[in-house]
Amino acid sequence: MTNKPLTLAEKVWNDHLVVKGENGSPDLLYIDLHLVHEVTSPQAFDGLRLAGRPVRRLDLTIATEDHNTPTWDIDKPIADVTSRTQINALRENAKEFGVRIHSLGDAEQGIVHVVGPQLGLTMPGITVVCGDSHTSTHGAFGALAMGIGTSEVEHVLATSTLPLKPFKTMAINVEGTLRPGVTAKDIILAVIAKIGTGGGQGYVLEYRGSAIRALSMEARMTICNMSIEAGARAGMVAPDQTTFDYLEGRPHAPQGADWDEAVAYWKTLPSDEGAKFDAEVFLDANTLDPFVTWGTNPGQGISLNDSVPSPDDFSDPNDKAAAIRALEYMDLTPGTKMKDIAVNTVFLGSCTNSRIEDLRAAAAIIKGKKKADGVRFMVVPGSAKVRLQAEAEGLDQIFKDFGAEWRFAGCSMCLGMNPDQLAPGERSASTSNRNFEGRQGKGARTHLVSPLVAAATAIRGTLSAPADLNDSAEAN
């Protein structure tokens, strides 16, 4: 054993090595937790059936329904036949193979990346996979968590392992103090704008620095969630007292002697002094503005105080061509102030921003205010538990009084697999993670925003920060 200083990601990797790859073959890593949902699993279960293989570790596997599920009338049969068929397939597979499942209507149902942490299943130092690219969310705990494809879902179900090539590591250093109205969402949108949608390819990101340490667990999840939007399969934050406090007492968190042993181990995980990262990025939290996207990939973002850029602002020919195409699709003119862009719909939800703190933050902004005429405001809690918690705090009433739709949990309008979609040409301010062409509905136009910007936008009808509300009060 050498005493080479190691990064957090390297430590977790090394502690999960089942077989060290030789001659260019990948390492075989043990997978501690496998989250399953209806969209990327039916073909995997089919593969097991065909090969006559069981699920190797049912006690490391859990399923929930989220992508397809309606967020309205959930007590009625699902109207869309193909959605219903896919959800029924998951229910039947779970029953046949013995997988724990939380179905629509169950108190633990919800977006898979909200459910895992909420149950205390997501812990520091473990490996987590799911057939969903936003599995990177769980890295907020100091877990190595990544999205996988359906072939890999089948592989993990059958073997509880995954062959993986070692990653490079990238430190994202965010130092300073966020100004009021600036949040974790703005940090990650700024990071993606800085390194690009491909900047993190081949890397595990580690978010570090005083601004990250000051964030709550839910805010850290927001940041790690969008690592994939920077091209990185995983993003991590070193565990600390904030992490332990969040976990302690959750249903599946370790107890008694196990807890003490776990915490002692978790404290060894942060990157060692002098550990070398393959790349480093620096971001100043002190000067950060609320960030929003103007284009059709999450890297096309700018300060909310800026104007829509011109293709001529980009020197790289691919970036320039992408900007021309994005401006056309988004129907935006260069030079238009971002704050002058009017939206039809505001969506508060998704695995990025649908947790209780997100709902509280938005509710605090809209409380006692009036929604802009003609703007639809959809609020979709990340899980049935989050919804119940919000109702216990009276947040649902604040949203309803404001004129928002208070819906049931699921992925909803983030990707519009259920009826929650935008009409062609409609424009949204969305707290979700992807502004791709057609993502929220055919021809739909998406601006990615924080929950605070979403709330302020719902009041003013144009992309706005909470600080703008004071100005408009004077104008009235």
Place this chain on the structure above:
Amino acid sequence: MEKFEVFTGVGAPLRRSNVDTDQIIPAVYLKRITKTGFEDALFAAWRNDPDFVLNQEPYKNAEVLVAGPDFGTGSSREHAVWALRDYGFKCVLSSKFADIFRGNSGKQGLVTGEITDADTEKLWAALEANPGASITINLVEQTATIGDLSVHFEIDEYTKWRLLEGLDDIGLTLRDEQAITDFEAKRPNWMPKTLPAKH
């Protein structure tokens, strides 16, 4: 999985960067529970545009796609690979692939060859100068050839070996089953367990 060594097919130039998996296959097609029959879903939104490359006669039966950088970004949906495969594509060339997409491709026998931006331009120019031209993909030599133009592509050695041999991942891993069992015996007790369910 079928073995792949040398393949020749019509090449299609896709002059776009950041082709995310939502564009390769929109979410509405992900509700199917089969692993085949996704050919109609490939680039579904773009195929409504008559000018889209695959709607032009010479490229309709394309089997090799030459795309701009950052191909396959976004969602982990393996359906993107199934849609490309079901349409008939055997190989995608790009200067940069998203990690998950590249991994998924290797498991389904779709070759993802990484080429330089300069070579991408050369291949685009050659295909556009002679619409319907064939590209030969030689996985052994790692070359893509159109007539006199031949460019080198990168692919990691392990994926190349598996594609050449047509090997299935689960079968390979299960050769190490004893090592997995030994590892499991040493896992600490505090690690998460989904069963019995607690609320």
